[in-house]
Amino acid sequence: LWYRTGITNEGIIGHASLWTRQILLNRQSAALHAAYAAILGTEDLLVNHDRYGMFRPTRDYPQCSTRTNLHLDMNPWAYIEDQDNSYQIRFLGKMRYRNDDCWIEENNEPGCAKIGELHVQGLVNLADNLEEDGGFWLVPGFHRYMAQWAQEHPSLRKKFGRNSRFLVFDKDYVPDMYAVACHVSTRAGSAILWDQRTMHGSRANDSRRPRLAQFFKMFPRQNPSMTPERAEYRREGILSKLKKVNLDPRTDLTPLGRKLFGLDD
Numbered sequence: 001l002w003y004r005t006g007i008t009n010e011g012i013i014g015h016a017s018l019w020t021r022q023i024l025l026n027r028q029s030a031a032l033h034a035a036y037a038a039i040l041g042t043e044d045l046l047v048n049h050d051r052y053g054m055f056r057p058t059r060d061y062p063q064c065s066t067r068t069n070l071h072l073d074m075n076p077w078a079y080i081e082d083q084d085n086s087y088q089i090r091f092l093g094k095m096r097y098r099n100d101d102c103w104i105e106e107n108n109e110p111g112c113a114k115i116g117e118l119h120v121q122g123l124v125n126l127a128d129n130l131e132e133d134g135g136f137w138l139v140p141g142f143h144r145y146m147a148q149w150a151q152e153h154p155s156l157r158k159k160f161g162r163n164s165r166f167l168v169f170d171k172d173y174v175p176d177m178y179a180v181a182c183h184v185s186t187r188a189g190s191a192i193l194w195d196q197r198t199m200h201g202s203r204a205n206d207s208r209r210p211r212l213a214q215f216f217k218m219f220p221r222q223n224p225s226m227t228p229e230r231a232e233y234r235r236e237g238i239l240s241k242l243k244k245v246n247l248d249p250r251t252d253l254t255p256l257g258r259k260l261f262g263l264d265d
Contacts, residue, residue, distance in 0.1 A: 014051040016100030019241040023052065026214055028257025032124070032191055036218040039120055039193065046226075047260040048217040049103045049238075053123070055134050055202070055211035069201040070139065070177055071168040073108045073121065076150040076197075078162040082112035085224065092225035097237030107217050108165035109225075110196050113147055119196040119219065126212040127188050134205035135213065136192055137183040143197035169199070191216075218260070235262050 027047045037043045055066050078087070088111045095102045110119040129135045142149070150157070160167050171178045183203050184192055194200060205211050238261050242249055249263050258264040 012051055013054050016051075017049040017103035018051050019049065019245060021245045021247055023214060024242065024245065024247060025252070025257075026124070027216070028254050028260055029124075030254075030256055032122070032216060033218065033256060033260065035191060035193060036120060036122075040118060040218070040220060042220050042222070044221045045218040045260060046221050046262050048107050048219070049241075050107065050215040050217065052126075053135075053202070053211070053213040053215065055205035057208045057210055058205045066134070066202065066204055068134075068171075068178075068204045069168050070137075070174065070181060070199050071166065071201050072197075072199055073166055074110050074119075074196055075160070075162050075165055075167065076146055077157045077160075078112075079110065079197075080113050080147045080150055081162065083114060085111040085115045085117070088112075089225045093227045093230055095230055096233045102237075105165070117223075120193050120217065121196050121200075122191055122193040122216040122218075123213045124191045124216065125186050125188055126214060127210065129186055129188075129211055129213075130207065130209070131183060131185050132205075132207040133185075133209050133211045134203040134207075135183065135211040136200065137181045137203050138194055138198050138200035139177050139181050142177075142199045143195040146197045146199075168201075174199075221262070231262060238262065 027049070033043070033045060033047075036045055088109045092106060092109055095106060097103070107121075111117045123136060125135070156169075156173060159173075169177065177199055181199075181201075181203075186192060239249070247253075249258055249261070253261065253263070255264070
C-alpha cells in the first residue's frame with residue numbers, strides 16, 4: 001500500500017494533490033494566513049492544494065528510509081532568462097483544473113526575475129520534528145544569489161533544461177550546497193516559510209519517530225495570471241472536490257476559509 005500512495009523515496013503522500021476532509025480544514029488556518037499576509041503585504045490571498053509529507057521511522061528499519069535531497073520547485077534558468085511574465089500568465093491562465101496535476105503545477109510558476117514577484121512556500125509540522133528525525137532543511141540565503149548560481153552552472157542548465165519545474169540536485173552535482181544546508185527542528189504545529197527561490201529539501205530520518213508535515217503555499221489573488229475564466233474553473237474544481245468528501249463550504253469552512261479557497265470575494 002505504501003508504494004501505491006505517493007512518492008515514497010521523497011516521503012510524499014499522494015502523487016497528486018490531496019483532498020481529505022482534515023487536510024482541507026487545515027488549509028483555512030487563520031494563523032498561517034496572518035503569517036503569509038504579513039510577508040506578502042496583502043490579506044487577499046488564495047491557498048494552494050498540495051500534499052502531506054511522511055518519513056517513516058528508520059532506526060530499526062533502514063530499508064524504509066527516504067532519500068536526502070535538495071531541490072527547487074521552479075526553473076532558475078527560465079526565471080533569470082525570461083524578460084517578462086508572459087509565459088507564467090499564458091501557462092496558468094489556461095488551467096481548467098480538470099486534471100489533479102494542475103493543483104501542483106500552479107505552485108511552480110513564480111514568473112521571472114525582472115518582474116520579481118515574491119513567492120513563498122511553507123509547511124506545518126504535524127509532529128515534533130527533532131534533529132535526528134530528518135525532515136525540512138534549506139540552504140540559508142540561497143534566494144539572494146540564486147541568479148548568480150544559475151549563471152555559474154551551465155552544465156546543470158544543460159542537464160535540466162529550462163522547462164522542468166521540479167529540479168532535484170544530487171549531492172554529486174552540488175556538494176557545496178549539501179555542506180551548508182541546515183535542518184530546521186520545530187515543535188508540532190509550527191510553520192516554516194521560505195522564499196521559493198531557496199534551495200531546500202528533506203534530510204533522511206534516522207530515528208524511531210515519524211516525521212509528519214503538511215505543505216502549504218498562499219499567494220495574492222490579484223495577479224494577471226488569475227483571469228476571470230481561470231478563477232471560475234478553479235472555484236468549480238474546488239467545489240467538486242469538497243462535495244466528494246462531504247464538506248459543505250457554507251457550514252464547514254470559515255468565512256476566511258471560503259475566501260482562501262476562492263469561493264467568496
